[in-house]
């Protein structure tokens with residue numbers, strides 16, 4: 280993985296403004312149809328092998344859920360080259376470095392298959408990072424836990440795309456109070472509708488949830504979570520040591536966080552044009 284290949288700034292001024300105002304931005308067609316298809320094939324294979332043999336897809340990983348309605352495999356980079364390529368995608372890494380403000384480490388990774396679930400009628404709104412751990416530089420908001428959530432299936436309004444309480448990433452208010460207030464007015468809850476291969480880039484301090492599938496379609500997605508290099512991995516997402524050892528220095532640092540406080544800053548001004556990709 281070459282640092283030079285990571286665009287900076289990776290977002291256009293309009294995308295960066297959207298992210299600052301709402302806490303998220305959707306980047307359409309971040310992945311090619313071939314990349315999307317490959318990731319879907321890997322996910323269905325892992326699910327099939329789990330049901331046939333109860334098999335985990337490799338070492339140092341786990342399943343968060345194995346029901347028909349929600350199948351989720353966690354800690355991905357060493358499990359399949361398609362996962363690895365997603366989690367080290369130069370353009371997506373350029374985006375997360377821009378919005379964390381410097382070099383990052385992989386903090387969490389997971390891939391999901393969601394299917395209609397008649398038992399699920401409410402959102403499970405949550406945030407995974409305290410608002411107080413974000414900061415402002417050059418007037419722009421930066422987060423210390425940022426996710427790229429890419430939908431691998433087309434998302435129409437009934438297909439259960441991610442929902443979020445727009446702008447909540449900066450609100451240092453009891454999340455339950457924010458959720459209760461937002462549920463009073465559906466206009467405060469934004470709902471991702473986008474073609475397959477689109478990436479939702481968001482601050483983990485944004486209050487968000489999986490949408491409710493009202494169609495009959497599977498919904499597949501993959502998520503990379505990233506943090507500044509001095510942060511730890513989320514519990515259960517430490518790197519696989521043999522796999523990390525076999526990588527070049529930059530990739531190993533991404534997986535292990537070994538650069539720690541050697542934090543190479545990447546800061547932009549809002550008006551800076553996006554680098555060519």
Ligand SMILES: O=C(O)CCC(=O)C(=O)O
Nearest residue numbers: 440441442487488489490
């Ligand atoms: O399913 C989604 O769109 C959201 C997933 C999510 O909230 C999470 O993994 O924390």
